[in-house]
Amino acid sequence: MIPVPRQPRASQRGITLFGLLSWAVVLGFAGYVLVRAVPTVNEYLTIKRAVAKVAAAQPTTVAEARTAFDRQKEVEYSITSIDSKDLEITKENDKVVVSFAYDKEIPLAGPVYLLLKYEGSAKAP
Known part of the structure; x- marks a missing residue:
């Protein structure tokens, strides 16, 4: 039998199964956190719009401003915080x-929580 000469092993390119699973876990967790956080960001933007409407109305008293915000809160059902x-x-x-x-x-998993701090203000034009 004639021996076949061995060719040098070409360098392989690509990702291993372990690398693929690692990235899947990282992306999956990031997606999970994003899905859990987006509704709170939406609520924050709604609150910011409601506060801007209250400030734009130029209430004369604090009670009037609070009443105007309560009316906005009744319209915008997503404000719960x-x-x-x-x-x-x-x-x-x-x-x-x-x-x-x-x-x-x-809440993310068990005793693990993500804390988001929101703040904002609106000034009358």
């Missing part, structure tokens, strides 16, 4: 400034 009593209402240069801040805990 804050109430009108959580708003900080001040005046700067004779313009109403409505501010808010709150924390949102998102």
Whole structure:
């Protein structure tokens, strides 16, 4: 039998099964966190729009501003994290400034939580 000369092993390119599974786990976890966090970001943007509408109306009293926010909250059913009593209402240069801040805990797995801190303010134009 004639021996066949061996050719040098060509370097292989690609990803191993272990590498593929590792990336799948990382991307899956990131997707899970994203799916859990997006509704809270949507709620924050809704609160920010509602506070901007309240500030744009130029309420004359704090009670009037809180009532206006309660009306906005009735319209926007997705606002559940804050109430009108959580708003900080001040005046700067004779313009109403409505501010808010709150924390949102998102349970991920067992005792592991993701803490998101939201804050915002709106000034009358």
